[in-house]
């Protein structure tokens with residue numbers, strides 16, 4: 542752990558020398574900071590900063606971070622969580638899109654953190670390729686793109702053993718939903734492929750500045766011991782096919798979906814029979830295990846054929 546990282550938790554760097562988790566605990570402090578730096582908040586980046594030290598503590602402890610382990614933080618903003626993370630590790634990479642906020646982060650944390658500048662969706666693959674993978678990922682995610690970020694991490698199989706995200710409650714409800722439930726969606730099946738998803742808590746708008754109109758939830762994704770390795774492209778395509786139309790049967794959804802460009806209808810019927818999948822059921826009733834058995838059976842058909 543670099544020595545500089547060890548000094549940072551007490552905020553010996555920067556001019557806003559306030560202690561530990563009380564950093565940015567009032568809207569007045571945040572307003573003053575933004576004014577001093579001449580920064581206007583940008584709605585499109587979902588910039589709502591966490592004020593409440595109790596929620597910060599809860600979110601950080603949900604991460605179960607082993608001391609010194611490598612962490613990625615998505616969207617650190619003005620460092621509401623970053624500071625607490627640095628108390629636990631000196632190996633912290635943060636991804637931030639806003640140049641004004643990046644200036645603040647540099648001022649506050651100096652070389653104690655590694656900052657990847659730009660859109661996370663464009664930078665995370667190269668970052669993963671060019672350095673060791675994180676053991677934890679955390680993020681209070683922007684409302685507009687949080688689900689795309691999580692979906693991309695799952696599809697690239699880059700989620701570590703534990704990840705903790707704060708997002709819009711409706712999105713969290715979809716991640717947690719079970720077959721047949723009203724929130725069950727393709728996104729539920731994507732998130733549940735390699736992870737068990739659990740809710741840590743809800744967070745009301747008053748815990749943030751500026752306060753969002755919606756309630757947020759904190760969720761933890763824990764990697765399943767039986768998480769399948771490798772790309773799993775057929776699984777993701779099947780999941781999206783099965784939810785093409787909620788009213789249609791799996792058969793009808795699959796017939797017009799993306800898997801059809803890789804496998805004949807005959808192969809799909811055979812795979813369904815082999816894996817015990819009833820194609821007469823609605824797509825939205827299938828569990829993660831059922832879809833996975835189906836796509837595993839499908840991959841046994843040696844060369845995917847277009848029909």
Ligand SMILES: C[S@@+](CC[C@H](N)C(=O)[O-])C[C@H]1O[C@@H](n2cnc3c(N)ncnc32)[C@H](O)[C@@H]1O
Pocket residue numbers: 585586587588589590591592615616617618619620621622636637638639642659660661662680681682683684686
């Ligand atoms: C909800 S704020 C969270 C800020 C801070 N982590 C907190 O808890 O107070 C979301 C943060 O994500 C950043 N952000 C938005 N879109 C991004 C993207 N595509 N890539 C990287 N950062 C992004 C925003 O600038 C903002 O700092």
